[in-house]
Amino acid sequence: MSATAPEIHRGLAGVVVDTTEISTVIQETNSLTYRGYPVQDLAARRSFEEVAHLLWFGELPDEGQLRDFQARERALRPLDRTTLELLARLPETCHPMDVLRTAVSFFGAEDPTEDDGSPAANRAKSLTLLAKLPTVVAAEQRRRRGLAPIPPDPGLGYAENFFHMCFGNVPDPDVVRCFEISLTLYAEHSFNASTFTARVVTSTLSDLYSAVTAAVGALKGPLHGGANEAVMHMLLEIGDPRRAEAWLDEALAAKRKIMGFGHRVYKHGDSRVPIMQDALDRLVARAADPEVTRLATLHAALRHAMANRKGIHPNLDYPAGLAYHLMGFDIPVFTPIFVMSRITGWTAHITEQLAHNALIRPLASYDGRDQRAVPGAA
Ligand code: ACO
Helix, strand or coil: CCCCCCCCCHHHCCCCCCCCCCEEEECCCCEEEECCEEHHHHHHHCCHHHHHHHHHHCCCCCHHHHHHHHHHHHHCCCCCHHHHHHHHHCCCCCCHHHHHHHHHHHHHHHCCCCCCCCHHHHHHHHHHHHHHHHHHHHHHHHHCCCCCCCCCCCCCCHHHHHHHHHHCCCCCHHHHHHHHHHHHHHCCCCCCHHHHHHHHHHHCCCCHHHHHHHHHHHHHCCCCCCHHHHHHHHHHHHCCHHHHHHHHHHHHHCCCCCCCECCCCCCCCCCCHHHHHHHHHHHHHHHCCHHHHHHHHHHHHHHHHHHHHHCCCECCHHHHHHHHHHCCCCHHHHHHHHHHHHHHHHHHHHHHHHHCCCCCCCCCCCCCCCCCCCCCCC
16 A cells, blocks of 8 residues: 555444534443433333434424324324335335335325425425334235234324234233334434435435435345344244354354344444343243243343353344344334334434535545556557
């Protein structure tokens, strides 16, 4: 490398590309805050709708604001017949993330204000997506079981309504609470890959639906949101807690990435994990079922083995993956559930990017062939 070669930051590791007011990881305390509030306190004391309001408007809603926010969100939940027919035509072999990506793109094509990037128009689009995406995900969970969609119930909160649309009933409040905690924890995480994708698209002054469509694509990958599904596949593959260590040794020897472990930002443990693990422990305890206990024992055994072998800690996808399984969701909708939550963070970032826009366009250091003549050119 010559003396003038630029410093390369592969994967943008360690690069600070902009400022944000939305969230931050405080390294000294290993904690995450949304608009200044510790996420563990939000998860413990506030509903997901309140967290969505906080992320979008910068403040928790008062009673009147919350009522208004909930009324508007609930009114927007139903899908029209055209959308339901379009989604029903997609092959059942495609992943529900493909269905979601198509749905977001279709909502954009249908919206006559698609190109209006004003803050008010973008707020309306964000709320529409927050309200409609769970209806898409629930319909997809049912379609894969050969069942007709269940329309949303405007009398139910965001989390309760999702269970209702998936299963036709709402589980007891402890389960709904665990689910809502996962939504709050998944809602926002600064310049992660999918959020950054949304910001890159937005920085070209493209529209919100295009940015969210791209973000869904980025989240689908197993190094990012797809990891919560991969965790469950991995646990089912291992099967027996007594196999955890041997399985891990083989997987590490084969240079496999162990899903649900490691993080670009957290090197001493993901600040969200203790809260989600606590929620998972509650689900396991209330199930009182030997099969659930076996899975929980395996989950813990793999976590300990990974800490001993590699000193690498779980990320949020590790407890969330098993928690969603215990709540009864099918594995292919785990990452779409992540979307239902992260749509709040993505759209908050789209608004912020537009407010102080600079085209995101990094450089590359060329290491290809030297200039050469095209055969036949003079
Ligand atoms: N399994 C095995 N080894 C790992 C893992 C893992 N899950 N994570 C990190 N390592 C190892 C790497 O192999 C590397 O070792 P080396 O230095 O000997 O080559 C070292 O730890 C550093 O890892 P990097 O991959 O360089 O760290 P990076 O910051 O790029 O990766 C990532 C972060 C992609 C999340 C990685 O930890 C990973 O692939 N994890 C599994 C997928 C996953 O769970 N993703 C979810 C992320 S959280 C979220 O999206 C909510």
